[in-house]
Amino acid sequence: MVRRFGWSTPLVALLALVALVGVACGGDEDGSTGGSADNDGRALVVALTSEPSNLSPVFLDVNAGNWKIFSGLVAFDQDLQLVPDLAAEMPEYSEDGRTVTVRLRQDVTFHDGEPLTSEDVVFTWNAILDTDVATPIRERLALDGLIEGVRAVDEFTVEFTLSRMDPAFMERLYTGIVPAHLLEGEDLNSTSFNREPVGTGPYRFASWVAGDRLVFEAYEDYYGGAPAIKRVVFTFVPDENARAALMGNGEIDFTRMSPRLAENFEANEDVRVVQVPSASMYQLTLPNKHPAISDVRVRQALSMAVNREEMAATLIGPLGQPAYGPFREGHWAYDDSGHVDYDPQGARDLLAEAGWTESDSQGFLLKDGERLTFTILYLASNAEDQEFALALASDFQEIGVDARVEVGSNPGYQDRLDADAFFHGVGMPYDPEYVMRARFHSDYADVAANPAGMANPDVDAALDASRATLDPEERREAFIDLQRALLEDGSYLIIAERPTVVLVSADIEGLVPQMAGSPHAFVRGLSWNLEDWSWK
Amino acid sequence: MIAVVGRRLLALPLILFAVALLVFLLAWASPYDPAEAYVQGAAAGDALTPELREQFERAWGLEDPMPVQFLSWLGRLVQGDLGESRYLSGAPVVDALKDRAYPSLVLLGSALGVVLVGALLAGVAAAAFRDSPLDWLIRTSAYAATFVPSFWVALLAVFVFAVQLDWLPAAGASNLRSVDGGRVEFRHLLLPMLTLALTQHGWFTLYVRDTLLEVLRDDYVRFAEAQGVGRVAVLFRHALPNALIPFVTLIGTHIPELIGGSILIESVFGWPGLGNLTRQAAIAVDIPLLLAIVLVGAVLVVLGNLIADLLYRVIDPRIRESMR
Amino acid sequence: MPAIEARALSVGFRTERGVVQALSDASFAIERGETLVVIGESGSGKTVLAHALMRLLPRNVTLAGEVDLEGQPLLALPEDEMRRVRGRRMALIPQGAGSALNPVRRVGGLMLEMARVRGLGQGEAREALDGSLRELGLSFQQVAERYPHQLSGGMQQRVVNAMAMVGEPSVVIADEPTHGMDPELVDTTAEQLGMIARRGAALLVITHDLRLAERLGGRTALIYSSYIVELRDTAAFFSQPEHPYGRALLGALPEHGGVAIPGVSPELTQLPRACAFAPRCPARFEPCDEAVPPMFPLPGGGEARCYLHA
């Protein structure tokens, strides 16, 4: 008689089988983790913080760069000066500033071998201007109906017609050019091109396994010469500790890291810790609609109460730098006289002048029996933000202001910006006309771009003056006026530079950091000249 | 048996419809706004002007009232079309799911296997050595595993095994340098699988222990003991099979939790699966993608329960009999 | 030397309601080939007695007294050795055959497994099982492939009985072995139990069936609220019980007038330090409420726990 134990035996077998599914799927393992003597053909592995969803420049902010798959008519050099790229030479404004003519290089081919012509440039720009295309960059590139038309003069000449003179227009030509012959008649919102792009840049798209990795290959016929690193693999790891682990194990070559975690790599010989000069600043937004804060003396007092130097040193570390205005040192429009002394006593005096003369049993200032109180909101996505918010609140409490700290929900926090202060990091290195107007002009006081709701005539005047001239010196002066007006106004307290730190394999040669914007996934400020990199 | 399967499968479309409607309503009532999320994700620092919002909503077909959107989505679904993902810039949702299904199924399947085997071993050991330090240890760790947040365990696992000990890779499903992607390697699977299993085994282990202890009080166990059957045989051949019958149903009902747990685990380990995609779709408020993922999840849950139910019927002779 | 002997055996269960005193001061001995019938109302402690003899008690138990199996003290035996005693030297026919058979196991496999524990080979075990099943009107073939729930109550009982009879245990304890059987089957079962005794085993039969008890002969132990209150020759007991409870019990039978005993039996958590039956006893007098009566020897042999016999 067969021994029978019912079904228990098959069940156990089934469980064991399920458990072994993983083993069965395990691939062969060559365990190569880099650091090998032979770097020929070694792939550059980049861990991004998040996966891109679309690589087409029609949808991409200038800040994100062109992913090295595309090139624009112009490019930025290391000092963020514009240089010709697809353009044969630097384009110039017409006399009245309303026409820009671009002559194209004639030796450029797309990755599918088709030559680049003026049709492609016209197609790209018309796509961006097409309101049926859901691109977030239209508003920025063609602010207030700036671009009236784009037309091909001949096969290699393009003419842009503007509705008004705009000193920052030239920079917008950085936008990558897409091939008309592949996209004509396609619905740009959903074309597969967005995820399998073809451009003219130094790298060509190879493959993309969603959620896993995105692979580029060197484009051997690149007009600037074939890149030395032949293969770039992007992987997507949101967790910083996981990225640090990958870097420590030599599994990746390039990733962004918080300054604090990056410090652990200082002693690691295989890894370089590179600080990318960042145009992003930590900023506290003071709500102009708050009854007490609407008084400029109160905002000034708050500014004087902030110990910026100490915060930068203790909260960021050795890489920390205090900041006072939205421009970074080294930027052509930076005002080196902008400074606020840390002066708690002066702040108290100023508050007294503003009528905050009494105080309650807990030492908080009173006016008409009411405390000077507000909440500092921050978003949980950045760990440093909370520490800054707490440090700010404690500095404010020091001078008798009852400041509290609260984590804001996104997007819910936006509804609270009329009454509450908001702490975050913000800023981009490109032409201030691009960035500063929407951030500070009273035209934008009611949208989230100018969350303090600041409406300061001096600020407006400086911004208006900066766009009324093409003369670099006059523009510089206008932006210096802007910085002074901002410091006067105090609606935006700039606290410190927000550093961008990248870990890079020490095997890479050719790194020259460029000033970067708000930290984008691929840290454009470092990868800007990727095609010039090579393995040691 | 066929009737049972038939009835469940007939109910499936109804369940899916209800789930889809719920997702739609939630998305509709949610403060998260696709246009806002899109602008924030794509271009840092940009403001969403009313004109831009209107253009986006037109391009995405979001201008119609909610019921119309739902019906048109439903109409396409009936024809087998899950629509396009906004987050994936117009890629068909089906393709996105196909790419991601394999790594997720490997992770979920192997983690479930580890959970079951582990919970059986630990649960039986705890019951067999009831009130001993071993039992205490197993119970405490099972409770802990249930209540400690799984992302925390995942971070700890990364820190210990990838950073400190450097035994296992910290992220991804295959070697980044030498493999083209789309594959799952065992070395990469280990850490996420074990972490997921560790954070999910708690209820199972406790359940095995408690039902076993209950079954051990049953008359047939006492009878077996009275007949002089050995301790091990009593445990494995007499008590365990009976304790496992309800356990099989438990597997079915815990599939949603397993899937939920995998979202966090996949995100921490950069696992190229559906869990990670869920997070991305949620951040981008990509309704078509979210809907599709939720539907896949619902189908998995219904199928899981169905299989558990059928298995239950097959392994319990008392029910099997009544089905003949 | 008796096959099995209990001395002052007491069993209590620690529960949330307090200690349930399920068996108190039970002393008796059964010789080889002898039969002891245990009767008593439901909940009086009969099954607990059976389980205590085999040490099949749950964790919340407190056990006092002694049990000797063929002169070997059982209560001090390590669990491993006790395991070897069960089945081989002492067999149990449990109460409730339906729940004693593992619901997910086929009857054949179950029977063989248990028979083989007693050291029988596969073939031997099969033969022995088939033999005892046939005596009860079944065959191994007939039940082997079935699950317990596919058997009738009477068939289940016979399967369980047959399992206990395999091998040659020196003590067989049968707890309600005729449950769910029609009169003919009761006869065969009684016959079979008689066989066991004749083969030389000590037999302890717990039953509610007084006719079966009479038929089995031997001696009878009557239990009331955890106490053995009368222990006598079966025939003598049924013709003239000596303990007032025994008298009341037989008097309650329909053929003797069917006069129900007034009152209820005490809660086992609150047993008085006195005669447990006193509150319901027609013959109650002073000593009854002062201390628990010991077993007093009866003139015609046997014992009774009653001050009337002091």
Ligand SMILES: Nc1ncnc2c1ncn2[C@@H]1O[C@H](COP(=O)(O)OP(=O)(O)OP(=O)(O)O)[C@@H](O)[C@H]1O
């Ligand atoms: N494990 C236990 N824990 C607590 N109390 C118990 C336990 N087992 C039995 N008892 C109690 O002990 C008493 C005697 O139970 P037992 O099963 O011996 O009765 P019985 O005489 O066999 O009754 P029946 O004729 O109904 O089978 C009952 O009051 C019962 O509730």
Ligand SMILES: [Mg+2]
């Ligand atoms: Mg009983």
